[in-house]
Amino acid sequence: MGNLPHFQLFIDGEWTEGSEAQVMMSENPATGQEWATFACAAPQDVDRAIAAAKRVLNDPEWRDMTQTQRGKLLYRLADLVAENAARLGELETTDSGKLLAETAAQTGYVADYYRYYAGLADKVEGTVLPIDKPDMHVFTTREPIGVVAAIVPWNAQMFLTATKLGPALAAGCSVVLKASEVAPAPMLEFAKLIEQAGFPPGVVSVIAGDAENCAIPLTRHPDVDRIAFTGGPETARHVVRNSAENFAVTSLELGGKSPVLVFDDADLDGAANGLIAGNFGASGQSCVAGTRGLVHRSILKPLIERIAEKAGAIRLGDPLHAETHVGPLCTAAQVRKIEDTLSKAQGQGAVIHFGGEVADRPGNYMNPTLVECTSPETETLKIEMFGPVMSLLPFDTEEEAVALANKTPYGLGSGVFTQNLARAHRVSKRIKAGICWVNTYRAISPIAPFGGFNQSGYGREAGVEAILDYTRTKTTWISTAQEPMANPFVMR
Structure with a gap:
């Protein structure tokens, strides 16, 4: 086991083993042989990742970063993804069995998703409202929704990560990204690019592990504000039940029989x-x-x-x-x-x-x-x-x-x-x-929304509207009246 490649967790800017030192094997589907090991997160590791994500939202380094600056970080991440597409594709193929011709090409194309959201980062705008009270100036702003739990399955990992991470980071959120325990290697390797791109520690953590020790503590954690899940309908039902613990805004991209x-x-x-x-x-x-x-x-x-x-x-x-x-x-x-x-x-x-x-x-x-x-x-x-x-x-x-x-x-x-x-x-x-x-099939683009109806889930990934799903609207009222409120006991 010592001769096999080993992948660690990335939590709060640090590479680490799981706190309970649990290690799982990954099997190469093309050979049936074990080819790598990876660290598994325990509940305390989930707590640490979320604590870092919550902390960084109030850290001036991330909180006060302009939308344009966030976009530049995403452009840097996009370049790194493109540069490392062959390496990430090879890892994904070895770990999941998907064709290298597709994984490498798809990873290279995924860079455009990060570029798309990099460009949108400073296009998220509020509105001045034509309010019906002449002595009030009222406007809306869009703020980051907060801590995002992003859960990605083993198939199309780089694509499904980009559709969540791109808009979340462009909006100014922090993200705990959970890789599938079936084939997590490319996701854990991808975390190195997050680090190289220059995102502050805690903005993105990447973890892997089983449902009991990782997924359940993550989706029901009281400090999670948004859950973005891709997977099967049965698991999604558990995610929705868990979200009742924290009232996290939830989007589900599930399976189908198209x-x-x-x-x-x-x-x-x-x-x-x-x-x-x-x-x-x-x-x-x-x-x-x-x-x-x-x-x-x-x-x-x-x-x-x-x-x-x-x-x-x-x-x-x-x-x-x-x-x-x-x-x-x-x-x-x-x-x-x-x-x-x-x-x-x-x-x-x-x-x-x-x-x-x-x-x-x-x-x-x-x-x-x-x-x-x-x-x-x-x-x-x-x-x-x-x-x-x-x-x-x-x-x-x-x-x-x-x-x-x-x-x-x-x-x-x-x-x-x-x-x-x-x-x-x-x-x-x-x-x-x-x-x-x-007259075609299975085409994707960062510009086109992706998602389903009924038991295929709800919410949309990609496209302009996706970034808005990682924000909340704040309404600000400013009185321009020269006189104080006439009657404090009557609603205006």
Whole structure:
């Protein structure tokens, strides 16, 4: 164990072990071998991180820093992220199994999220109110909401960190960032860039650990003012319950079973590529995975043939290799869940056109799989599997397609493939989801809000409005009257 890389916690500007000296192993999903260790936070470490975050809000070094100065720090962080994208991507790939081609490129692009919020830092403005009392000058200002608990899962870590950390720091908050205990290495390495960028100690702490010793004490802590959580709905329910202890403003970006509607006038190559991107991209380990493919019955067979042809060229392999298209799943538990779900689907009459089995190689590999379903109740259309499994279900009319798309408790992503512009507007408007991609899939930008409806959560990340979610509005009344209050017992 002593020869493996070891990652420490970053608390109040210091690198440290957990106070209870607990250490966890991290496994490389591509080999099934342990490759690193990391320190785990105990409740007292959470207390220390939050105490530092609370202290720094009243420290002139951070409190009195101008919005423009905060933006410059974020620009510096963005440059460091871009410079270290290859290193962070390699760590994320080794720790989680996601393709290096995606992790390195996504980390490099994430730098633009920090630049976006760096530019917004001094654009957050108050308002002078046209008050109905002529002897009053009334205006609003936006102040930092306070201490933020940001909780990020193992998939798309750099992206999901940026969507929380960027607006929070631009607004002047302090942040305790919790990495997943499944694959925390890139987050703990990223903390070095926070330090190098010059943020005062305590503005950002990065911790990792299990639910009982880390996540629960963090989300229920009385000094936490804002919780930004990305993860699964079941964990989110616990987060919401914990927030009842501190009344923290909470945003949730959760999972989904995103529908992708393919109409009979769609470009088949474009639709096939969109479905492959939405199901096999990131090895299917994406919260916006388009795992409910709804296809007009008249084109179902030719579309399956087109997808199968393209899937034949998919390379399953080492995620560190540039030629690999699909890598391993992060955990062995995901593989077992997919096997169980596929077995149930077959029992319900579903047909597996290709894949459906664990790859014959070391590590957590699942072959890309295409399932043709006969009912919307088929197990693969209901369960979020987080793996390379595509399920297709036929429809006959636009009304039926929309009804099937909305037949879910989730509402994060969605897709529409059609050459009919009127239909594209009509259908995208009716789908109950926070995001709708038309004739494309799985695109992101710092400019575009990201988030869901229903059990896919609430609140939005990215875009202008996200920075406002890390502020509170203060209203200031200034009397300009020359005479004192006429009657102190009557409300003005």
